[in-house]
Amino acid sequence: MSVRAIMVAAPRSGGGKTTVTLALLAAFRRRGIRVGAAKTGPDYIDPAFHAALTGRPGLNLDSWCMNPALLAATLEAARQDVDLVVVESAMGLFDGLVTPEGARGAPSDIASCFNIPVLLVLDVSGQGQTVGAVAHGFATWQPEVQVAGVVLNRVASPRHARLTEEAIRAAGLPVCGTLLRQPGTPLPERHLGLVQAREHHGLTDWLEDLADKAERELNLDAILATARPLPDTLLQAENSQNGTRQADLLPPGALPPPGQRIALADDAAFSFLYGHLALFWRRAGAEIIPFSPLADEAPDPSCDVCWLPGGYPELHAGKLAAAEQFRRGLATFATTRPVHGECGGFMVLGEALEDAQGTHHRMTGLLGHVTSFARRKLNLGYREATLLAPSVLGQAGTTLRGHEFHYATVLEAGADAPLAQLRAGDGTDLGSCGGRRGGVSGSFFHVLACGPAALPPHPAVPHTGSA
16 A cells, blocks of 8 residues: 655644644554654754654655755655655745745645645634634645645634634635643743653653544544555666665765764764764665763764764753763774764864853863853754865865754854855855864754755765775
8 A cells, every 4th residue: 555644734833733743643653553754844853753653763854955866765764664654844834945946945845746735733722713714825825735634723612613613614624623722731842942852751641642632632534534645756766786776875965974883972962863864874884873972971982983963962061071981082082083063062072161051161172162052142044054175074165955053152263174164045155164173073054965066975084984
């Protein structure tokens, strides 16, 4: 039977998309349906919740960062060995850059490209029949995006339910559920979104309760019926040279593995690694060896590169400062092999980190900058980075696409050479970013994929193996 898909979308952030997505995954899994999931746009936290429910890697689909071949390969990975893929939209359904059409980073790009029907979640608090006009506008705004049904969220009373349901039907759309507003404990949030799935000790019980609510208040049969088979892709073709499927190779546009054996920091302070990066690195033959700086572990000396992803080091700065074995081991590692840090990892590579209370904590000192979480400023948006020198990310001139999302600021820039030249998604020049010293590099930039003019990878430091 063909794998089917549906997208859960809304007019804005905070409208209930994540709750509905998790409720569907939990309820369908309880019914014996094999479920997979993906998130549109840059996001680490929601895919981690998807992974906790599905037992599969959390994956992202981004039409601005990822070219069509990489998008297809990632969706192909999401649908392997499942019956249903639930795609959770970021922000509002049509939100993204102004151009280019079809590759704006908007969730609607993904729905249109892969013919995925949309389940529209409408927060109807403070509204009555007006929700019909909202639903009608979404259903007709872009003809190639099919709004297949509506879930009404935060409904206050039976009367409120009747008013809003009638308005949706008058707009010519089916109502696939009415979620009543009720007291309870929502998932806690912090400055970058929900508190991470790995930090919720009661997550299993919460998800079971959510599945119960879905059974009571959502028309699961109708929602399942609206899901549409995913289109076949060329990824199933056999590779004529080596007899393996193209889906098992590194797709065009995917970031090549930075080494053969990758020491990956992985704990509550370092958890922001995109699932498709790890997936395709492994498919290309690389090994990922996790370690925990918070547990005072150093990178495995048998590895040939160390990657410090983003996360929440600002919440654990004191513990990281006291992790002597981690800091000494990383310094020793960096004398002969490359180390790269993204966002939170970049902060830890610096001389010091100022926490929210204004206390300075010594970091690894492998780069010269000092960062602060006390003097906060939001940096958010798509980014294209052009490397200024060879690094584990590629050779000089390589373009990479990704994003920034952080509140930390740089107190002292240090004297290190910059890593890359940065442009916003709309082409605005943002100047140079990050730092590099020998084989150590880092920046606040999170990479999702190689850019459209990407050059072949050329590691700056010899590796013990190639991938």
